[in-house]
Amino acid sequence: MEMTFRWYGSSEERITLRQIREIPGVDGVVGCLMDIPVGEVWPEERIAALRREIEGVGLTLKVIESVNVHDDIKAGLSTRDRYIANYCQTIRNLAHQGIQVICYNFMPVFDWVKSDLSFQLPDGSNTLAFRGREIPDDPNVLLERYAQGTGNYVLPGWEPERLAQIKHLFEIYRGVGEEQLRANLVHFLESIIPTCEECGVRMAIHPDDPPYSLFGLPRIIKGREDLDWLCRAVDSPANGITLCTGSIAEDPSNDVYAILAEFTRRGRIHFVHARNIKYLEPGKSRDFYEAGHLSRDGSLDMFKIMAALHDNGFDGFIRPDHGRMIWGETGRAGYGLYDRALGIAYLNGLWEALEKRGA
Numbered sequence: 001m002e003m004t005f006r007w008y009g010s011s012e013e014r015i016t017l018r019q020i021r022e023i024p025g026v027d028g029v030v031g032c033l034m035d036i037p038v039g040e041v042w043p044e045e046r047i048a049a050l051r052r053e054i055e056g057v058g059l060t061l062k063v064i065e066s067v068n069v070h071d072d073i074k075a076g077l078s079t080r081d082r083y084i085a086n087y088c089q090t091i092r093n094l095a096h097q098g099i100q101v102i103c104y105n106f107m108p109v110f111d112w113v114k115s116d117l118s119f120q121l122p123d124g125s126n127t128l129a130f131r132g133r134e135i136p137d138d139p140n141v142l143l144e145r146y147a148q149g150t151g152n153y154v155l156p157g158w159e160p161e162r163l164a165q166i167k168h169l170f171e172i173y174r175g176v177g178e179e180q181l182r183a184n185l186v187h188f189l190e191s192i193i194p195t196c197e198e199c200g201v202r203m204a205i206h207p208d209d210p211p212y213s214l215f216g217l218p219r220i221i222k223g224r225e226d227l228d229w230l231c232r233a234v235d236s237p238a239n240g241i242t243l244c245t246g247s248i249a250e251d252p253s254n255d256v257y258a259i260l261a262e263f264t265r266r267g268r269i270h271f272v273h274a275r276n277i278k279y280l281e282p283g284k285s286r287d288f289y290e291a292g293h294l295s296r297d298g299s300l301d302m303f304k305i306m307a308a309l310h311d312n313g314f315d316g317f318i319r320p321d322h323g324r325m326i327w328g329e330t331g332r333a334g335y336g337l338y339d340r341a342l343g344i345a346y347l348n349g350l351w352e353a354l355e356k357r358g359a
C-alpha cells in the first residue's frame with residue numbers, strides 16, 4: 001500500500017508540497033496538469049517538470065488524477081479518433097516519466113455532482129453534501145451555484161471552458177443510452193489498453209458519482225455488476241479500477257466491503273479513494289454528506305474497508321478522498337489540507353493495526 005495525497009500544482013494551490021511532506025506516512029502525490037485542455041497531449045517536459053518539483057521534496061509521482069476523456073470519445077463521435085491518438089501519446093509520455101496508474105472516469109458532461117459545497121456540520125466544520133431535492137432540474141442552475149461557491153478555485157471536472165459549452169454537450173449525448181455509452185467505453189479501452197500494456201501503465205476508472213442517472217444522462221459504472229462487466233469487456237490487468245468508497249456507497253444497495261474484497265482479489269483495484277459518508281435519512285433517501293474519515297463519524301466502517309483491502313492482498317495506491325473544511329481553512333471544496341491529513345493519519349493507523357494483527 002502506498003499512501004498518497006492529491007495535489008493540483010503550485011499555480012493552483014495554497015497547499016504546498018512541503019506541507020504534504022510533513023504529513024506522517026505520505027509516500028507520494030497524486031498529480032495532474034490542470035491547464036492542459038481536455039483531449040490534448042500532455043507534453044513530456046511538463047510532466048517531467050512536475051515530477052522534479054515533487055521529487056525535490058522527497059515525495060513520488062506515480063499516479064495521475066485525472067487524464068480526462070474528451071466528450072467526443074464518450075459520445076462516440078467520428079472526431080474521437082484524434083482524441084484517442086492523443087490519449088495514447090499522453091500515456092506514453094506519462095509512462096516515460098515513471099507514472100504507473102492513470103485515474104479517469106467515463107461520466108457524460110459532468111464529473112461528480114453535489115448539491116452543497118459547504119454543508120454545515122454541528123461541530124462547526126463544513127463539507128460536501130448531496131441532497132436530492134436540492135438538485136435543480138436545470139443543470140445551469142447548479143453551475144451558477146458552483147460558480148458562486150468555489151471561492152475562485154476551479155473544481156476538477158467543472159472547468160469553466162468546458163462548461164461554457166454545456167448546451168452543446170447535452171446535444172451530443174442525445175440518443176446515447178447506457179448501451180451505446182458502454183460500446184463507446186469498450187472502443188476507447190480497446191484502443192488504449194495495448195499502449196498501456198506496452199509501457200506498463202494501468203488505467204483505473206473512477207465510479208460514477210453519484211452512481212445513478214442525473215439530468216437524464218446515462219451512467220454505466222455504478223456497482224458490482226458494472227465493474228464485473230468492465231473487467232470482462234477488456235480482460236487485462238491494465239484495465240482497472242479506482243475504487244472510491246464514498247461514490248460506491250452513495251447507492252446504499254452497493255455492498256462496498258464485498259466489492260473491495262472481490263476486485264482486490266481479482267487484481268483490478270489499482271487505486272483507492274478512502275472516504276466516509278453519512279446518510280442523512282437512512283432507509284428513506286440516498287442523501288448524504290461527506291463525513292470525516294473516522295468510522296463513528298459516518299455510515300461506513302472504515303476498519304472493515306481497510307481490512308477488505310489488506311486481507312485480500314491490496315498493494316496499490318490509496319489516498320484520503322475529500323475532507324471537511326476545519327480549523328478555519330478555506331480553499332478548494334473537499335480538498336483542504338487539515339482534514340485530509342487527519343484522514344491519512346487515521347487510515348495509516350488502521351493499516352498498521354491490520355499488519356500487526358496479521359491476515
Ligand SMILES: [Mn+2]
Pocket residue numbers: 206244247273321
Ligand atoms: Mn473519489
